[in-house]
Amino acid sequence: MPKGRVEAFSDGVIAIIITIMVLELKVPHGETLDVLRPLWPVFLSYILSFAYIGIYWNNHHHMLHRVKHVTGPVLWANLHLLFWLSLTPFTTGWMGENHFAPTPVAVYGFGLLMNAIAYTILVRTLIRSHGPDSDFAARIGGDIKGYISLAMYILAIGLSFVNAWISLGLFFLVAMIWFIPDRRFER
Amino acid sequence: MPKGRVEAFSDGVIAIIITIMVLELKVPHGETLDVLRPLWPVFLSYILSFAYIGIYWNNHHHMLHRVKHVTGPVLWANLHLLFWLSLTPFTTGWMGENHFAPTPVAVYGFGLLMNAIAYTILVRTLIRSHGPDSDFAARIGGDIKGYISLAMYILAIGLSFVNAWISLGLFFLVAMIWFIPDRRFER
Amino acid sequence: MPKGRVEAFSDGVIAIIITIMVLELKVPHGETLDVLRPLWPVFLSYILSFAYIGIYWNNHHHMLHRVKHVTGPVLWANLHLLFWLSLTPFTTGWMGENHFAPTPVAVYGFGLLMNAIAYTILVRTLIRSHGPDSDFAARIGGDIKGYISLAMYILAIGLSFVNAWISLGLFFLVAMIWFIPDRRFER
Amino acid sequence: MPKGRVEAFSDGVIAIIITIMVLELKVPHGETLDVLRPLWPVFLSYILSFAYIGIYWNNHHHMLHRVKHVTGPVLWANLHLLFWLSLTPFTTGWMGENHFAPTPVAVYGFGLLMNAIAYTILVRTLIRSHGPDSDFAARIGGDIKGYISLAMYILAIGLSFVNAWISLGLFFLVAMIWFIPDRRFER
Numbered sequence: 001m002p003k004g005r006v007e008a009f010s011d012g013v014i015a016i017i018i019t020i021m022v023l024e025l026k027v028p029h030g031e032t033l034d035v036l037r038p039l040w041p042v043f044l045s046y047i048l049s050f051a052y053i054g055i056y057w058n059n060h061h062h063m064l065h066r067v068k069h070v071t072g073p074v075l076w077a078n079l080h081l082l083f084w085l086s087l088t089p090f091t092t093g094w095m096g097e098n099h100f101a102p103t104p105v106a107v108y109g110f111g112l113l114m115n116a117i118a119y120t121i122l123v124r125t126l127i128r129s130h131g132p133d134s135d136f137a138a139r140i141g142g143d144i145k146g147y148i149s150l151a152m153y154i155l156a157i158g159l160s161f162v163n164a165w166i167s168l169g170l171f172f173l174v175a176m177i178w179f180i181p182d183r184r185f186e187r
Numbered sequence: 188m189p190k191g192r193v194e195a196f197s198d199g200v201i202a203i204i205i206t207i208m209v210l211e212l213k214v215p216h217g218e219t220l221d222v223l224r225p226l227w228p229v230f231l232s233y234i235l236s237f238a239y240i241g242i243y244w245n246n247h248h249h250m251l252h253r254v255k256h257v258t259g260p261v262l263w264a265n266l267h268l269l270f271w272l273s274l275t276p277f278t279t280g281w282m283g284e285n286h287f288a289p290t291p292v293a294v295y296g297f298g299l300l301m302n303a304i305a306y307t308i309l310v311r312t313l314i315r316s317h318g319p320d321s322d323f324a325a326r327i328g329g330d331i332k333g334y335i336s337l338a339m340y341i342l343a344i345g346l347s348f349v350n351a352w353i354s355l356g357l358f359f360l361v362a363m364i365w366f367i368p369d370r371r372f373e374r
Numbered sequence: 375m376p377k378g379r380v381e382a383f384s385d386g387v388i389a390i391i392i393t394i395m396v397l398e399l400k401v402p403h404g405e406t407l408d409v410l411r412p413l414w415p416v417f418l419s420y421i422l423s424f425a426y427i428g429i430y431w432n433n434h435h436h437m438l439h440r441v442k443h444v445t446g447p448v449l450w451a452n453l454h455l456l457f458w459l460s461l462t463p464f465t466t467g468w469m470g471e472n473h474f475a476p477t478p479v480a481v482y483g484f485g486l487l488m489n490a491i492a493y494t495i496l497v498r499t500l501i502r503s504h505g506p507d508s509d510f511a512a513r514i515g516g517d518i519k520g521y522i523s524l525a526m527y528i529l530a531i532g533l534s535f536v537n538a539w540i541s542l543g544l545f546f547l548v549a550m551i552w553f554i555p556d557r558r559f560e561r
Numbered sequence: 562m563p564k565g566r567v568e569a570f571s572d573g574v575i576a577i578i579i580t581i582m583v584l585e586l587k588v589p590h591g592e593t594l595d596v597l598r599p600l601w602p603v604f605l606s607y608i609l610s611f612a613y614i615g616i617y618w619n620n621h622h623h624m625l626h627r628v629k630h631v632t633g634p635v636l637w638a639n640l641h642l643l644f645w646l647s648l649t650p651f652t653t654g655w656m657g658e659n660h661f662a663p664t665p666v667a668v669y670g671f672g673l674l675m676n677a678i679a680y681t682i683l684v685r686t687l688i689r690s691h692g693p694d695s696d697f698a699a700r701i702g703g704d705i706k707g708y709i710s711l712a713m714y715i716l717a718i719g720l721s722f723v724n725a726w727i728s729l730g731l732f733f734l735v736a737m738i739w740f741i742p743d744r745r746f747e748r
Contacts, residue, residue, distance in 0.1 A: 011570045016577055022648065022651060079245070086205070460580055
């Protein structure tokens, strides 16, 4: 089964997720710069989540470029990833509107963790459908970056109740690690 | 007439439907886990509808992959299906916000029933345009899963006034039946 | 210049327009059928606009299928059409929430008129870019259906202040005329 | 790496941005033309931003048509452009709801400036990936229109505190300069 429509549907859903987050950035009443100032936590959360969703799109793009065919289980693993990604506008809005309070930061981190787990499941499902000796499986290799990310999300969730700013710093750090697209799928 | 744009437009509409449902999951006021707890019926409804729309996309994807050409009536039957699917965010929101009260559950089931009928009409229109002796028609066969689903939706609508949880269980059961993609359109 | 991305962008915008209209169908408070009843004008308006946007997508699809190439002016004429189509959720919402009061019905009709004029401009721009002796120009022919529609929209706008239901009837009548896709672009 | 999915994702995000701006045009209460009159600044802002986003889509379309391949840095430069474009509904809504007060007009101009800078970064990244002697680099040439636009945005931001209508006039003037698509990427 060709992969074109899976790419198109994923592009559509991810494009909508990344764009509707801006609806959380509600137009304030008043015409001075003062009314924009209280929006900074919502705006900072928006930047962070925009970067994360952008990273997922980017790596999804790189990975599917190397995929030969999609099977039923791959379709479901992909839909499962889209489900967790679709909750990002909610966790982003909750964290931003509560000015990075401990629990919303932990829940935001939990969302990132689930995104990462869902992505890992998709990767494993693709490896299974291509076979362990395939070119695709060889490119994935040890996936060290993936395991570091998972560990840092769990650390950030725990630390959010000590100091939520450390957690936020870890979220930005993981984003920076991933900003370099997945070399495994380039030439 | 080639089928590419029909797939692209359907992908677009279905991607938007599946994603705007999350807007019903409104960001709560307050920064503790307590404020998330009342959201569970909305969240559970979201999961159910996300699964259903995902199933429709998946089966639509499998079916159109086997379609040779699209005709005028097929375009309208497809648009008719998209119309009923587009009402899903509304019925999902109403059911979730009323904590699975009998009438909203029955209306949600009615929506699922209309989705299923609209899908059946699309299948029949495609069979007519390909001819009863076509490879496409042969793959459809008896459509037992379709008829079981229709019967279970009707049963669930009726039972919602006895016990809405039985209806909800039936909705999840039908989703599980369909989770295995339509083998008729695979190799 | 190839036409693929113009089709993709138009599909995207039209898919979003047709789907965000459902956001106007706000989830009511209360769990009985009584709370759904006041929604009927919003629902009826939604059906009408869904049909209209669907018709525009359908005819746009048929027409661009026959287009050989797109030029700068065609891109702008297409964007101009998308602009007027994008106002449909607004006029639909205003008409539905005011239960088909004269002025909102007239404004809705004005929106349909502008959609039709913008579509005609796109058709004329495409004819100019293909040349008056092209296969494309020959297929368009006299465009009688287009002129009848324009006349009926103007009639409906005027009659809305006499009886808005006559106008609404005319809107449905025009939709029915167009429901049969544009034969000029089929084989 | 082929450019198809970058075009598809960009089309999706830009299509959503251009369409969700209309949600800021809220359906008014009341059924007379009087209730529409106060909406004119929101409507005028919508027209201006629709034109701007349309221009960006158009030029993006023309430019990527000439691109041979996309690299990692190009993906990020493109995502960076989409980020700034995604803030347009927010600045548009704020300017419209405050009837073109000085600060919102200046912030709107700042948004346009950042869009233009992000577009320039994308152009420079594409030139670097194609090489300074490539056909692509030769087509870009001196980019006089780009520099005039940047200067006029800065001028408009400064003048907004003198007379916001002059700034608005400059925004429309720049839009008109760009309305003619980028000839550099046509035959």
